[in-house]
Amino acid sequence: MTRGRPRDPATDTAILTAALDLFIDRGIAGMSMEQVAKRAGVGKPTVYRRWPDKERLIADAIETQVSADIRWPTDGEVATVEARDLVRRNIAAAAATAADPRFRGLVAQIYGSAVTHPLLMQTYWDHYILPRRTTVLAMLRRAQADGAVDADADLDVLIDMLAGAVTYRILQPNPPTARQMRRYLESLYRQVGLLE
Amino acid sequence: MTRGRPRDPATDTAILTAALDLFIDRGIAGMSMEQVAKRAGVGKPTVYRRWPDKERLIADAIETQVSADIRWPTDGEVATVEARDLVRRNIAAAAATAADPRFRGLVAQIYGSAVTHPLLMQTYWDHYILPRRTTVLAMLRRAQADGAVDADADLDVLIDMLAGAVTYRILQPNPPTARQMRRYLESLYRQVGLLE
Known part of the structure; x- marks a missing residue:
């Protein structure tokens, strides 16, 4: 029922890693969804399709790190x-x-x-x-x-x-x-x- | 023995207040000595004459607030x-x-x-x-x-x-x-x- 291509887990990982790196370096005020997309090597719509805003993306990115540890x-x-x-x-x-x-x-x-x-x-x-x-x-x-x-x-x-x-x-x-x-x-x- | 005009406590207060406001709003990464000077209504050299760097200025500005409370x-x-x-x-x-x-x-x-x-x-x-x-x-x-x-x-x-x-x-x-x-x-x- 979802539109577009199916989600690629490698893309999710690239986006989450990019978001986490940027967040640790610059904080939420110093980073943008555009920078996340660029660093992850994907288009901005690909990021927004998965995460509607910075807060939800960063929360998931933090969790990826913390739950692994x-x-x-x-x-x-x-x-x-x-x-x-x-x-x-x-x-x-x-x-x-x-x-x-x-x-x-x-x-x-x-x-x-x-x-x-x-x-x-x-x-x-x-x-x-x-x-x-x-x-x-x-x-x-x-x-x-x-x-x-x-x-x-x-x-x-x-x-x-x-x-x-x-x-x-x-x-x-x-x-x-x-x-x-x-x-x-x-x-x-x-x-x-x-x-x- | 110090050169230049004597320090004016009102100028110190204006600089400390401006630094504290900017720090609370933007954090240390988001603020500059230039913005502090502008907000305090003084020249940049006036700020630097009193505080050689952001860290020392912000530490003193925090202290002004905390020690008053x-x-x-x-x-x-x-x-x-x-x-x-x-x-x-x-x-x-x-x-x-x-x-x-x-x-x-x-x-x-x-x-x-x-x-x-x-x-x-x-x-x-x-x-x-x-x-x-x-x-x-x-x-x-x-x-x-x-x-x-x-x-x-x-x-x-x-x-x-x-x-x-x-x-x-x-x-x-x-x-x-x-x-x-x-x-x-x-x-x-x-x-x-x-x-x-």
Whole structure:
């Protein structure tokens, strides 16, 4: 039922990569759909046919990077595995991602556009962050039930403290290496009871 | 001993205000010393005579805004007043500042430039953030001694959790009102033992 040629996954990848590179280098204000098309080696209509605006394109491009790096626990794992075990399993990968200069560049630009271009944060938040917060919330509820996390902790604030500390730390001068980030995460998780 | 006319505080204020407005609207990448001069109604040499580069000018401009809003406890207060009392005294002002759209815009642009223009973060960090971290560290050490904060807490990580949560929260979609921010701060401080 769709008109025109079928979508070519290689074209999608080229467009998403071009959008991500431009976003990390210049931010949403400094880039255009035209530049994305040029860098991806396609026509502007090809980009617009797939993504109606910069916000949706960039949100998908960010997700391509983030989902390739971080494996989130499934609902089944959250239900059956202790939160501390899930944290231990994923801590090395999380540290490597957080210490990656490309990830730092990404976080900086996402934050940087939050007030001047709120639609990007809104789009990324609704599609990608909220579902993950739901997963982390389930982990923390389980950790509370197990007595690892304080029973009266405000879990929404706790999630902000965890995510906020990591993103704040990596944007400070002298960003951590993966090894330093791992020690940092251990200290952070220990602080809230998610590690012994 | 200085050459030329003496510095006029009104000129400094005009330049700092122009720099802050431009920075919040466009970020460091989108603004020039020339635009600052024009907006302030002075010549470019007048700006450069006072500030050798954008980074130093913006760092001072940010500070003008932040220091007007937040009163930090003195060393004497930290030494003699319980951390929980200091928190209680300052929580309303801190909530009002954090909920201010101008403060949100400022935080977004500071984070946004952290990777592409690291010299701004470095300058602001060295001159303004580090001294305040020292104050907060002294408060937290005292709170530890009083038994309010966990004796084995990693205080550097704890500071990141506090500052990180607030800045992360205000950049999320649906930013809080001052009243919501106050409840948020209460929950945050309670979490680490800085409020009952």
